[in-house]
Amino acid sequence: MNYDISPHAPTPIYRQIVEQVKRMIASGQLQPGAALPSVRAVALHHAINPMTVSKAYSLLENDGLLVRLRGVGMAVAENGAVVPEQDKAAMLLPALESAARMAHQLGLSADTALKLFKQCLEQTKKDATDA
């Protein structure tokens, strides 16, 4: 497992990691007890500062989503993995709002935009099953 990190994105790297871990836990991709890649491995893989990865993991630990296991590193908390549907919706909302603004700027009809989103959903599902 690895993170998708864009060092030059307008979102700080630690926040990119926090958000990805939250999404993976919400979706069940990361199950309770699952180990996360070590700080060192993530830092080396992306040539980023280990403190940035530590910062992300510490924030997730404070939120109760991760636990620190001695000698093992970070793992998904047993009770942290149950994410209510409304929280999942709240996580998706910013991306949808941004897409809605863009659709509006382009003068796309709501129907066309919704149809495109549906296609994206289907494609993503197909990619996931193929993989």
Add this chain to the structure above:
Amino acid sequence: MLKNTEQSAHSAAISTEALTLRRGGNTILDGITLAIAPGSVVGLIGRNGAGKSSLLRCLTGLTAPTSGSSALFGCPSQHLGDAECARLGYVAQTADLFEWMTVEEHLDAVGRAYPSWDAGRCTLLARQLGLTLHANVRELSGGDQQKLSVVLAMGHGPDLLLLDEPVSSLDPLTRRAFMSALFAEASEETAQRTVLISSHILSDLERVVSHVAFLRAGRLQLFDTWDAILEHVRRVPLPAAFAQHALICLSNDEQHAVIDTRHAPSLADSGAVLSLDDLFVELNA
């Protein structure tokens, strides 16, 4: 802008107090006050001639300031002893190498001066950077000379690295290997080393820095964590209402301002996020 407190200056890996350097009629460094906590990785950014190399030279004690002071590990730069030097690695902008030796002989010669020198570490780092040990130093390309300077500065596992454009001649893959090497020995138990690195390759810095320090015409223009800058520093169109202390700089045409939205919360959502490149342009326009 972070204000330095007395306390942070005492525990800092690097501290300067009103550091000023004048040469002839020119002011090279102008009252720089800075405290860098251990473990920070600070990108030192500014145009050519902004004073980056002079600041690094003052920190190492190679250049004496006209007034003000600086210290490494709490020890004045002008009086660094063996103990401090053993914890310090420095890559100067122009490599000062022993041209009559091979790379390996050069590493051995410098290594003898350091009790904590680790030849294995050097060999590994040289391999990661793609530097051939049996090459003659005289025949090295500009890029390979830089690699050798980096290995020489890191062979003793220093706690503090002062790097003056260490990667300007290196290709993107080697630069990545170099960035990874900065952290290769960091672990959960040991404190991470402190790094002050000047570079114009801002895309590299975005990966690794915890802080950025912008110098312009010898003055410290902006010093903060890079995360805080990404989250709070915004370019806003003018006119806009904000407190004077929120202003970081105005564009030349006065159509835009770069502001710290922590001091102007009402504008937090209205401005544009700046990449390190954008910020460089704005701060030096």
